Amino acid sequence: MTASSTSSPPLPAAIDQARAALDAHAVETVQWHFHESTGCPFWLDKKNELNFDPLTEIRGFDDLKKFPEFQDEWLRGGPVRRWVPRGLGDKPVYVFETGGTTGTPKSRIACEDFRTDYSLFSDTLPDKHFPPGSNWLMLGPSGPRRLRLAVEHLAQHRGGICFCIDLDPRWVIKCLKKGWIDHANEYKKHCIDQAITILTSGHDVRCMFGTPKLIEALCLQLEERGTSLAEVGITGIFSGGTEFTPQWTKFCVEELFGGPPEESGIYMTPTYGNTLMGLACSEPVTAANAYKITYHAPQPRAVVEVVDFDDTDRVVGYGETGRTKLTTLTKEFFVPGFLERDEGEREPPHALYPWDGVSGVRPFSRLEGGTTVGVY
Amino acid sequence: MIELKSIRWGVPYESLDIDEVNHFYTGEPVARVHTVGGGIIQRDAKNARNARRALQAIPPAELVDRLKKAGQLFESATLPVGDTQQSPDDFIAQQSATTGMPVAMCRANVVKNAFVLKNIDRILECLTRGLSLEILARGYGDEGRGVTVSYQAQCDALGAVLPSNSPGVHTLWLPVIALQMGLVLKPGSSEPWTPYRVFAAMVEAGIPAEAFCLYNGAGGDIGGAILSSCRRSMIFGGPQTVAQYAGNEKVQVHGPGFSKVLLGDDCVDDWETHVDLLVDSVYRNGGRSCLNASSVYASRHTKEIAEAMAAKLGPIEVLPPDNPDAGLAAFTIEGAAQAIWKSIENDARASGVTHMTEPYGDRLVDRPPVAYLRPVVLHHASHESETRNKEQMFPMVNVVACPQDKMLTAIGPTLICSAITNDEAFRRDLVNSIDIDRLNLGPVPTPQVDWLQPHEGNLIEFLYRSRALQVAG
Numbered sequence: 109m110t111a112s113s114t115s116s117p118p119l120p121a122a123i124d125q126a127r128a129a130l131d132a133h134a135v136e137t138v139q140w141h142f143h144e145s146t147g148c149p150f151w152l153d154k155k156n157e158l159n160f161d162p163l164t165e166i167r168g169f170d171d172l173k174k175f176p177e178f179q180d181e182w183l184r185g186g187p188v189r190r191w192v193p194r195g196l197g198d199k200p201v202y203v204f205e206t207g208g209t210t211g212t213p214k215s216r217i218a219c220e221d222f223r224t225d226y227s228l229f230s231d232t233l234p235d236k237h238f239p240p241g242s243n244w245l246m247l248g249p250s251g252p253r254r255l256r257l258a259v260e261h262l263a264q265h266r267g268g269i270c271f272c273i274d275l276d277p278r279w280v281i282k283c284l285k286k287g288w289i290d291h292a293n294e295y296k297k298h299c300i301d302q303a304i305t306i307l308t309s310g311h312d313v314r315c316m317f318g319t320p321k322l323i324e325a326l327c328l329q330l331e332e333r334g335t336s337l338a339e340v341g342i343t344g345i346f347s348g349g350t351e352f353t354p355q356w357t358k359f360c361v362e363e364l365f366g367g368p369p370e371e372s373g374i375y376m377t378p379t380y381g382n383t384l385m386g387l388a389c390s391e392p393v394t395a396a397n398a399y400k401i402t403y404h405a406p407q408p409r410a411v412v413e414v415v416d417f418d419d420t421d422r423v424v425g426y427g428e429t430g431r432t433k434l435t436t437l438t439k440e441f442f443v444p445g446f447l448e449r450d451e452g453e454r455e456p457p458h459a460l461y462p463w464d465g466v467s468g469v470r471p472f473s474r475l476e477g478g479t480t481v482g483v484y
Numbered sequence: 485m486i487e488l489k490s491i492r493w494g495v496p497y498e499s500l501d502i503d504e505v506n507h508f509y510t511g512e513p514v515a516r517v518h519t520v521g522g523g524i525i526q527r528d529a530k531n532a533r534n535a536r537r538a539l540q541a542i543p544p545a546e547l548v549d550r551l552k553k554a555g556q557l558f559e560s561a562t563l564p565v566g567d568t569q570q571s572p573d574d575f576i577a578q579q580s581a582t583t584g585m586p587v588a589m590c591r592a593n594v595v596k597n598a599f600v601l602k603n604i605d606r607i608l609e610c611l612t613r614g615l616s617l618e619i620l621a622r623g624y625g626d627e628g629r630g631v632t633v634s635y636q637a638q639c640d641a642l643g644a645v646l647p648s649n650s651p652g653v654h655t656l657w658l659p660v661i662a663l664q665m666g667l668v669l670k671p672g673s674s675e676p677w678t679p680y681r682v683f684a685a686m687v688e689a690g691i692p693a694e695a696f697c698l699y700n701g702a703g704g705d706i707g708g709a710i711l712s713s714c715r716r717s718m719i720f721g722g723p724q725t726v727a728q729y730a731g732n733e734k735v736q737v738h739g740p741g742f743s744k745v746l747l748g749d750d751c752v753d754d755w756e757t758h759v760d761l762l763v764d765s766v767y768r769n770g771g772r773s774c775l776n777a778s779s780v781y782a783s784r785h786t787k788e789i790a791e792a793m794a795a796k797l798g799p800i801e802v803l804p805p806d807n808p809d810a811g812l813a814a815f816t817i818e819g820a821a822q823a824i825w826k827s828i829e830n831d832a833r834a835s836g837v838t839h840m841t842e843p844y845g846d847r848l849v850d851r852p853p854v855a856y857l858r859p860v861v862l863h864h865a866s867h868e869s870e871t872r873n874k875e876q877m878f879p880m881v882n883v884v885a886c887p888q889d890k891m892l893t894a895i896g897p898t899l900i901c902s903a904i905t906n907d908e909a910f911r912r913d914l915v916n917s918i919d920i921d922r923l924n925l926g927p928v929p930t931p932q933v934d935w936l937q938p939h940e941g942n943l944i945e946f947l948y949r950s951r952a953l954q955v956a957g
Contacts (some may be wrong), residue, residue, distance in 0.1 A: 124597075270595040289708060289711075289712075289728075293712060324521075324522075324523040328523065329529060332530075354500045355499075355500040355521065355523055359521065359523055359524055360523075364523070364527075399500060
């Protein structure tokens with residue numbers, strides 16, 4: 109399956125098949141997390157508070173609504189071992205964090221999930237623009253985040269080597285909150301300078317991950333130096349986040365890259381995800397569809413639903429606006445119904461992804477002001 | 485509904501991000517504005533030189549003539565604005581509709597902006613202290629004393645991050661085009677009207693469109709991009725913004741005025757003759773401007789002065805914006821008026837502070853989804869009162885009892901000081917005070933601005949650097 113596949117709607121049979129796989133996977137995941145021999149201390153403990161038995165009463169994905177709303181506060185503080193399933197007790201465990209500018213960050217454990225997620229994502233990348241064997245640049249936050257390891261794995265999975273430039277978003281947010289705009293800009297410049305050094309040092313870097321702000325800054329700085337992303341050899345980019353809007357894509361493609369992939373040679377694909385979920389992929393984004401960005405979660409490992417703002421168990425109609433709700437269903441991590449700090453429009457299944465999607469992802473309007481976006 | 489595209493060096497830009505600008509009261513959309521991100525601004529900034537070149541191709545005297553014509557067009561012509569033809573009345577109605585400002589106030593601002601354009605030659609003469617524009621255009625010349633003078637332009641285009649709440653501030657950037665520099669503007673989110681109409685009038689008058697950028701969008705992102713990519717910018721904001729850019733030679737920051745009227749000991753016994761002037765200083769233009777007085781200082785009779793001002797200001801009622809007598813503007817940001825009122829109530833509870841307008845009924849007027857604040861007069865029995873110089877975005881004044889010899893230490897930063905005194909020694913001290921920007925000696929209302937004098941920092945000094953230039957014999 110590649111991102112250049114058809115955009116025609118999926119066959120009803122494909123939708124049914126995907127749904128059946130999701131139901132089966134949901135049951136299997138719950139069995140794993142709530143069985144004494146395999147579950148993690150957190151969920152085994154939580155089981156005692158439930159008014160139903162997950163082992164016998166979860167018979168499909170919809171039954172997950174029986175669980176109370178997942179509180180992200182549960183992820184703050186330790187001991188972190190309470191999240192490690194007994195069934196994975198002998199595996200090396202990573203911990204990844206999200207947030208943490210102030211107070212205790214949310215943390216999740218992982219063993220192989222990030223590799224699996226990015227291997228699956230790799231299958232959606234067109235080889236023409238992400239040539240197997242070529243090297244990568246990871247330009248974004250590393251530190252306690254999974255991103256660096258995940259992108260590095262993606263590069264290795266595709267036979268390449270990954271160069272990494274770190275940017276600490278917690279420091280950037282601190283600078284912005286203190287009004288140290290010049291500091292924040294200098295720090296960004298410091299990152300971009302390092303990236304340009306790598307890109308112009310003969311390392312055959314063809315692919316890269318970058319946050320929207322950093323891709324933009326990189327292109328502008330290259331332009332300032334009389335060159336361009338295409339000239340330094342980049343052919344494939346993936347990026348992500350709520351800053352990755354249709355308008356930003358239009359600006360990037362038409363002005364920073366110099367045209368669509370067939371003219372500029374650069375293909376860029378958006379992704380949507382976070383530490384709790386895998387990586388949601390996008391339908392192909394083109395000028396013909398006004399650079400509309402529609403994400404589909406990596407089902408059945410993760411599900412994104414667009415739900416009513418007030419009745420969060422109710423999925424809104426196609427084209428309607430709602431809050432994004434994540435469900436993560438892997439052996440390493442079980443999150444039933446986590447309400448994200450984002451909203452968007454529900455989209456119908458796509459040929460490449462025969463299940464619901466979400467478009468127009470942006471910060472949740474009722475929480476706006478509480479989130480600092482686009483800092484790196 | 486009018487559609488306003490961002491303008492990139494004269495070229496309208498079709499964005500995929502469109503915001504609606506709504507009627508302050510009904511919520512009905514009045515305009516659709518195409519917004520852009522900071523990257524576009526940074527990229528466009530690299531072409532600022534072209535804006536200057538286009539303007540340099542026109543002699544300064546010709547630019548001045550075209551700006552004068554633009555002033556007439558701004559005031560009285562129907563102009564192509566966005567995708568519509570906009571008459572002066574349309575403009576005033578649209579501005580009032582989205583800002584909540586009374587129609588009469590919007591109309592007064594049209595006259596003010598048009599005056600600056602129509603008198604741009606006189607204003608420039610004052611700003612340059614009589615220096616020929618040809619010398620600025622050429623970069624050097626002989627001023628007439630047989631000595632070469634040279635002024636180095638510090639930017640190709642001036643950036644300006646404009647406010648939504650004070651359409652009067654546009655007079656500050658209007659002269660820039662005559663100096664052969666482009667304009668990079670971020671219109672206020674609810675007041676895109678003035679920048680777009682000025683742009684339309686100037687282009688109609690023959691100013692090259694490629695001299696202008698008008699960017700709509702999120703304040704932080706776009707404002708930051710303008711300030712970081714223009715070598716000279718002006719920004720309007722609150723005390724926090726002022727503090728943030730203090731000492732930054734690239735940014736001229738315009739914040740609260742903390743303007744004041746001081747009654748000298750030699751005149752204070754005649755305070756009754758000045759009450760109308762005091763009230764006018766507080767109330768004109770809805771009390772929203774940095775020109776409005778926020779404090780009145782006197783050594784005696786302050787309670788009576790406050791009472792007399794309260795008697796005139798206190799009864800003022802909220803009127804519909806199209807009522808010619810309407811003088812109060814709505815607070816359109818949800819909760820803003822309530823928060824301000826809470827803070828004033830808190831200030832009024834302090835020892836020595838008295839709320840003098842209390843007998844005239846409730847000050848906070850809720851008219852969901854907006855709210856108003858009726859004028860407030862607070863009396864401060866001591867010049868040590870912590871809140872004596874507080875400024876608010878509505879007619880609110882602190883009448884402060886303060887010995888004359890303590891006034892200049894108590895007033896703090898003051899954009900406009902009207903000092904009613906004939907005491908020469910006091911006048912000398914006032915002239916020497918570094919806290920005072922514009923000084924009015926004698927009974928001049930604080931909002932009465934002589935636009936032929938530099939206001940809030942001299943634009944020429946901000947945009948040019950005087951330097952040496954020698955030409956070999």
